[in-house]
Amino acid sequence: MTWEIVGATIALTAFRLVWILKRPIPKDIPFYILPGLSNLRRLLRYDPDFSYVPYGLIWYVINVPIVRLARYNGRLWIVVLALIDVAFLWYISQFLGLTVFIAYVMIGTFQLFRAPWNASINWLIVLAPISWIFLALAPIAKLPVGLPVQVWGYTERAIGHQHNYIYYGLLGSLWLIVFNHLYFLQGIETSIVVGLGVLWTFILGYAYLERRAKRRESAP
Template sequence: MSWEVIGAIIGLTGLRLGWIVKRQVHKDISFYILPGLSNLRKVIRYDPEFSYVPYGLIWYAINVPIVRLGRYSGRFWMAVLALIDSLFLWYSFQYLGLTVFFVYVVIGTFQLLRAPWNASINWLIMLAPISWIFLLMAPIAKFPVGLPIQVWRYTGRAVGHQHNYIYFGLLGTLWLIVCNHLYLLPEIESSIVIGLGVVWCFIFVYAYLERRAGRRESMAEPLA
């Protein structure tokens, strides 16, 4: 089983890297993430004219060295995230089992390709077998803990912006599944995962229909 999993991880990482190389870098990375990671002094001191990335100092501590290594290239940053994430995929299989590994493959891949800024939050969650403290650190890193109090108002905007509720929800789902595996009811883990999977199917269908309806409205407006 181990060699099959290693092969699957290598194949998945190759597909992820291929997607990252061929697709255009997400505009949020260029307009918000990279400026935030390259202006840490403004982030800490608070500049009202600066567009903040409302994450905690732990998140900045993880991601700043990566973007500096790639000279603030969004594509390089995503590629490094994908390579590091492959190690966490293997770690999840070794210490959290096949079910959690499968969940992480699905959620981790979606987050990496659609919201790569959440990858390091996933890593903190997956380190929970070492200590429960990492489960505490994950939300601390996700929210602007350690930044000026004024930055918290950006968090409210971020949650309600477009489909960000999906990204927040997936992080919460991964957190819950890992926490359950380690500390709650691991004997019904499969049932919980299946139940949450069904719920997420409905959420994604709703998001798709909502987005489709929005496109129709935007196309109809010029004709009105």
């Protein structure tokens, strides 16, 4: 199966890179993500005028070197994330199995296209075979732990903003899949992944139709 995984990973990465290079990047990247990653001095002391990304200090520690490597170019940052993800795809195939690999491909690709700032949270989750501590670190990195307490208000607003519940939900789904694989019921792993896949198909379909309807209403 190793060569099949290698071939699938190469094809997937090529598809991802073509998409990233051809499609517009998410609007949150130039308006919120890059400004939030560019001024660490203002990060730890609250400034209401600062563009906080309401994630934890761990998230900043992971992403600041990557975004600096990309020279604060949003598209290049996503490209670097996609290339780093190749190592995690191989790792998952070796230590978490084919079912989790397929789930990660679906969730990780969607997140990479729509919410690439969550890629590093995905990485923490799938590192759980090394230690359970990574399953604990993932939500700590997702939430603004280590930032000024006022930033928690940004998180409350972010969860309900537009379709952010989808991104939080997908992270939660990946967390549950990995947790189940390592510590719970491996015998029904495929059923759980398929069930979540069906559920998310309906959720994403509904979100798409809702967004399309709003566009029609706002059209002149």
